[in-house]
Amino acid sequence: MPQERRPSRRYREIAARLAGDRTSASGTILVTCGRRTEGKAAVAADLAAALALSGRRTLLLGADPPDRLRDELGMPDEGTREVETVQQDLGFLAVADAAACERALEEAGGRFDRVVIDGPPRIAALARSALLAAERVLIPVQPSPLDLWASIDMAEAVRTTQRRNRQLRAYLVVNQLDRRNALSGAMH
Numbered sequence: 001m002p003q004e005r006r007p008s009r010r011y012r013e014i015a016a017r018l019a020g021d022r023t024s025a026s027g028t029i030l031v032t033c034g035r036r037t038e039g040k041a042a043v044a045a046d047l048a049a050a051l052a053l054s055g056r057r058t059l060l061l062g063a064d065p066p067d068r069l070r071d072e073l074g075m076p077d078e079g080t081r082e083v084e085t086v087q088q089d090l091g092f093l094a095v096a097d098a099a100a101c102e103r104a105l106e107e108a109g110g111r112f113d114r115v116v117i118d119g120p121p122r123i124a125a126l127a128r129s130a131l132l133a134a135e136r137v138l139i140p141v142q143p144s145p146l147d148l149w150a151s152i153d154m155a156e157a158v159r160t161t162q163r164r165n166r167q168l169r170a171y172l173v174v175n176q177l178d179r180r181n182a183l184s185g186a187m188h
Helices: 009-019 040-053 067-073 098-108 125-133 145-162 182-187
Strands: 028-031 058-062 084-087 090-094 114-118 136-141 169-174
Touching: 009 040, 028 040, 028 125, 040 058, 040 067, 040 084, 040 090, 040 114, 040 136, 058 067, 058 098, 067 090, 098 114, 098 125, 125 145, 136 145, 145 169
Parallel strands: 028 114, 028 136, 058 090, 058 114, 136 169
Antiparallel strands: 084 090
């Protein structure tokens, strides 16, 4: 079993808010972004670990090629088609396409309180399917003009999806702040 992940205080605070959210029925949270370099896998892993530490049975779905997520979790490279235990109350499953993601979400219903999906960057069929299933979407961005610009397409996809999924709420997660950087300092 991988070493237990200890998320930061900020992720524990976010998890506490999400865990106590009584307006959320299925508790599916999608973490996705406009580019590959925002730290999406780390955000998904830390959020899932924080939810598990709060006592919520949590499934982390790796819907982006899961190599980076496996590294974040300290898991061996060989994957299975079964849910793998990461730590108490936290399971992991890699899914390859939208159909596999939908099946995993259906099967997770009775076994898990929350599902965190590490979604692919950019909007593809898998991300669209995950957006329809999610109640919350977290969009990690680094404090850079390029990352903020890249999130515009994601915001538009969220707005479009909200026509069919009215409970969907989106949040930008400013990630990798460095107070020495002028833009980061202004955002802190």
